[in-house]
Amino acid sequence: MEKVIFNQLKEFRKTLHQNPELSGEEKETAARVANFFEKIKPDLTINKLGGHGVAFVFEGKEKGMTTLIRCELDALPIVENNNIKHQSNVSGVSHLCGHDGHMAIVAGLGLQLKDHRPSKGRVVLLFQPSEETGKGAESVIKDNKFLKIKPDYAFALHNLPGYDKNQIVMKKGAFAAASVGMIIKLKGRNAHASHPEAGNSPAEAMSKIIVALQKLPDAMKKFTMITVIHAKLGEVAFGTTPGDATVMATLRAYETDTRDLLVTYAEKLCSQISKEYGLEISFEYVEGFDATHNSEETWEYGNEAAKKLKLKTKHIRIPFRWSEDFGHFSNHTKTLLFGLGAGKKQPQLHENNYDFPDDIIPTGVKMFEEIINQIHR
Structure with a gap:
């Protein structure tokens, strides 16, 4: 990834970190995302999707599959205790799950799609509201506007402290x-x-x-x-x-x-x-929260992407005990949720001194790029 783009994504991530909003209240976060995508010029923008959700559609010249890439808008009602310049400006609210970093990754994918539209089919980048309460994905799916972008595949990642940075964590079937x-x-x-x-x-x-x-x-x-x-x-x-x-x-x-x-x-x-x-x-x-279930087909796309990028991959046997709102998409389409290592010494998710490590942003972008290349190019 070019240094200029990486720096742009880091700054965007830090701005999001400083201005967190709780589930169902992500109006300003959605506006910041929409502003970032103005210069990217997607083929279609869908606002107020399932609440404050926003989706950006990139069309290919030929007909083909629809792939959804999803990240989350919301933050947590936890007081942050970090000695960083970009600490949360909102009392009692903070991005201690890394959703700011997930948004930066999908924004980076948007920059890539700006000049490299899919050859066939279409790619949808969804910034979903209310993940933390388990209501957001269901609200998006029930929204009539979702019919415009109903996907054949849906992909998402979650950063995972306790694993080496940039390591990919995969599992077929139940994942969360x-x-x-x-x-x-x-x-x-x-x-x-x-x-x-x-x-x-x-x-x-x-x-x-x-x-x-x-x-x-x-x-x-x-x-x-x-x-x-x-x-x-x-x-x-x-x-x-x-x-x-x-x-x-x-x-x-x-x-x-x-x-x-x-x-x-x-x-x-x-x-x-x-x-x-x-x-x-x-x-x-x-x-x-419904179980997040990875289909064999989407797992193959993710596994092949990690191989091509020569990333260290861990194939787990037992699902994670935590839950992810992405599971609602598993009920409607073929999904893949994979883990992205955030560092073995990284504080755990939801701990008040957690901060998303910016240096794993490029790996997240490249993983989604390679998945898109397999399906749409």
Whole structure:
């Protein structure tokens, strides 16, 4: 990559890092991206896609496949603790997942496509909103404007601390887990703290639910995990026996259908416990992520690209436990999500001293270039 272009992408990345926006609020980030692409002059720009999403279409002269390359617009509600000049200017919000770097990579791909349109078919560069909440990909897919760019293939990458810089991490089939946030609400009956027998406290049932949920995966044949992340019993009132409780947990599995089965079992278990104690129970679900599934065909394109670039590649056997909103695309088209090593000493994703390493930007751009060359040239 030319030094001038690399410097341009680094500056763009740092500007994005300084001006992060939360999921669903990425208006200014989308505007910065659109401004960057004005000089590139794509054949079609689609704004407000699934929220603040923006897509840029590059048409080939001949008919062919449609390939989507996706990155993320949103940042995290975490206070950054970094001693860098381009530290976040927004209190309590920061790009600690590297979405700023992913955007810089796809912007670099846009610069490449400016003078080297696909020969056949078309390439769509999607800057997707709300990845962190698991809502963005689904919103994009449900948007009627998405019909204009419905892809035959979709590709994305995620930087991975703990792996050598520029190393490519690949896997066929399930790559990142399915997960969902479960909110369990128990309702009993308040009473005076001096007469607890007059009420019906959910305290004991809540305690049993917390323990039972985290043991439930032991009974599953396939990998599952339940992490209780929050619990609340009544209010801080020393004269009152509590009448309600809330337990929140994250349920995850390597495949979407296994996660859904885990949800069914978890509901039955909690309902059984609440019934024993004569409590009412209700369930809510938030931040649902489907499993990201790499097809054999897209995996071949990615693997061939890494070979041609002579990049060190690690083929993993076990999927990652974390979830990625890109999994929603796996339900609609052939997808590939691959990892891009961010350095063995790099702080982990979502840690408050994480900062995307700029020197892996060229590798990300080249990987996507080589994938496009196989499909569209």
